Amino acid sequence: MVNHILATREMEGVKSNEHIRGTVEKILQEFGILSKHTVFVTDNGSNMIAAFKDYVRLSCAGHNINLILKHVFDHLDEDNPVHSSVIKLFKDAKTLVTHFKRAGLQKALDQSLKQAVETRWNTRLAMLQSINDALKSGKLHDILLRRSELRYLNNIDCDLLEDVIQLLKPFDEATRHLSIDQAPTLHLVLPTKATLLQGLLIQDGDSAIVKELKEKLAQAVELKFKIHLYHKLATALSPSLRSFLRKTLSGQEYEEVINTLAALTETAGTEERARSLEKKQGPPREAVPSPTEVHDFFSFCVEKQQQEGDSGGISESWGSQFVVEYMSDSKLTGFQSLLNFWHERSDGLVPVAKRLLAIPATSTPSERSFSVAGRLIEERRSTLNPENVDELLFLHSNL
Secondary structure, eight states: OOOOOOOOOOOOSOOOHHHHHHHHHHHHHHTTOOOTTOEEEEOOOHHHHHHTTTSEEEEOHHHHHHHHHHHHHTTOOTTSHHHHHHHHHHHHHHHHHHHHHHTTOGGGSSSOOOOOOTTSTTHHHHHHHHHHHHHHHSHHHHHHHHTTOTHHHHTSOHHHHHHHHHHHHHHHHHHHHHTOSSSOOGGGHHHHHHHHHHHTSOOTTOOHHHHHHHHHHHHHHHHHSOOOHHHHHHHHTSGGGHHHHHHHSOHHHHHHHHHHHHHHHHTSOHHHHHHHHSOOOSSOOOOOOOOOSSOGGGGGGOOOOOOOOOOTTOOOSHHHHHHHHHHHOTTOOOOSOHHHHHHHOOSTTHHHHHHHHTSOSSOHHHHHHHHHHHHHSOGGGTTOOHHHHHHHHHHHHHO
């Protein structure tokens, strides 16, 4: 599974929804791949939502996770004693990191302290984790002791530091799993939401601060982690997640998934279905390392397949019966790779799986291209014209 950066174009003027849509459609037309079936994965900006309102548009799951954390930690109340301690922790952590950078002390550490950056995902965790690691090594304490600057360290509540790190870690791990670009990820969006909510259940022994943060984070996950029908369809196409899907969705939602998969199967196209039914000939594929079908991070969502119950409002078409048989087949377990599972099958669901599982859960590849562009357009190359930048980034991505 591969992804490609097709273009990095300059956009002059206001980035209105019409301008964005026109620019993107023109690029896709140049490559001959624009169709009514094109799916766009974007952030939740109002201009993006409006630009692709006539297409299937999915919210970037990585942006959603970042919005959840931003919503919670940027809206803590300083007048609330519980909130104020968390606000103070981040403020003191930023002060410590800034001091180390300005005083040139970073090189004395095994790993430099990381500063939280608003425009980068999960950097709050990176900052706190770097401080915690330096504390455990003892070097942070020793450096500040020699400089008579232990006041910077004494301000850090180490117990709260550990608690907040443990709260943030699952969000960072979820982001990394959803940002993989060489394996399917769309099927993991719904399990990610369930896994995060499971981890935010209040436990015996949780402090008042942890309880408060868990409640706020859980509310934000419910509100801001967007689940689209396509996420549910993709989850259904992962054998290990079928029972989870059945348990998670309401009866009406589940029927919608089955009926939609059936409709897609029936309209996949005679030629494509015929190709998928043909046994592929030629040399065997080169083995490519691939992740397990479902990582242990999502183990909460992996259950033994149960026999399907009443079909309810599921249609009686051949496509529906085919999908129901797949969903209830208890023998489809233990696969090491979701890609290999669908590569080895030869039935009507294969073209549907190809179409849906090729959609990424996040817009991370585009975000990475911005980083590459930033390194390309440095001070000595600031006069590069936009066409050359576009071509250089295209070559960087596709060669």
